[in-house]
Every structure is written in structure tokens, then in C-alpha cells.
């Protein structure tokens with residue numbers, strides 16, 4: 405069983421492994437949560453909680469944590485000064501990391517409601533709610549002209565996305581180690 409599967413256990417809040425098919429080690433949701441509490445990287449633990457356990461109550465804490473992390477990364481790499489909202493950048497970065505294929509136009513619902521209350525199928529994703537995120541979307545959300553985003557910020561944004569993956573990997577690695585020790 406990999407950490408992704410373990411984490412998915414937590415998304416089914418009431419499900420315990422006793423109710424699952426036989427042959428699976430008796431690790432409970434409690435074990436996973438306990439091990440997660442011991443991950444030595446605050447962002448990693450929060451990220452796993454939000455992304456896999458859908459504990460969205462931790463979203464504000466996660467955004468705050470990621471913002472501090474990114475500001476440090478920014479300084480360490482001597483990237484050019486970003487004049488936009490760093491919070492907005494962090495919010496979208498997290499959104500993209502957690503839901504990489506969710507349609508930006510409709511938020512993954514597949515439809516849009518206009519002011520009159522009428523509901524239309526989302527043209528961006530043709531009603532599927534799924535669509536790859538492009539630099540055009542990023543520029544638009546961050547309110548930066550597309551050409552500027554492409555030239556100046558796109559490479560940095562890709563670095564930031566990669567750093568999200570690294571944080572997740574730290575969390576998964578630590579969790580796997582903890583559970584191996586305990587179980």
C-alpha cells in the first residue's frame with residue numbers, strides 16, 4: 405500500500421480498514437492522522453491534509469505556510485520583485501497543485517450561472533469541468549498581461565509548481581517512514 409492509498413483512506417472519513425476487503429494491513433485512519441501530525445515540515449503536513457484528506461479547514465493555514473515558504477524561495481533565488489499580490493499567487497499555485505486539471509473558468513462544475521440565474525454549459529471545458537491549465541489562465545487570474553507573464557513569470561511559476569511537488573514528496577516520504585516504523 406502506498407502513501408497515496410493510505411491518504412485516500414482518510415478521505416472516506418467513516419471508513420475504517422476493518423470494513424475494507426481482506427489482505428490490507430490494519431492501519432486505521434487514526435494511525436495515518438497520528439503519523440501525519442509528526443511530519444517535520446509544517447507545509448507538507450498541511451498540504452497532505454488538504455489535498456488528500458479534504459480537510460479544507462486547514463486551507464488558510466496552508467496558504468499562510470506556503471506564502472512564507474515561497475517568499476523565502478524568492479529571496480534565496482534572487483528572483484525579480486513581484487509587485488502583484490503574493491497571496492493571490494499562492495492561492496492559485498495551491499489550487500493548481502491540488503486540482504491540476506480542474507477547469508479555471510467554471511471551477512470544475514462544468515457550467516456557469518449568469519446574473520439572470522440562467523445556467524449555461526461551460527464553453528471552456530465543454531461541460532466536463534476538466535481542462536488543462538495554461539499560462540493564459542495563470543496570467544488572467546493573476547491579472548498580469550499574457551506576454552509579460554510568458555516572458556517574465558512563467559519560468560518562475562514552473563519552479564514554484566515544482567516546489568509544491570517537492571513539499572508533497574517530503575510529506576509522503578515522512579508519512580511512509582512513520583507508518584513503517586509504527587505498523
Ligand SMILES: [Zn+2]
Pocket residue numbers: 507508509510511512513514515526527528529530531532533534
Ligand atoms: Zn469549465
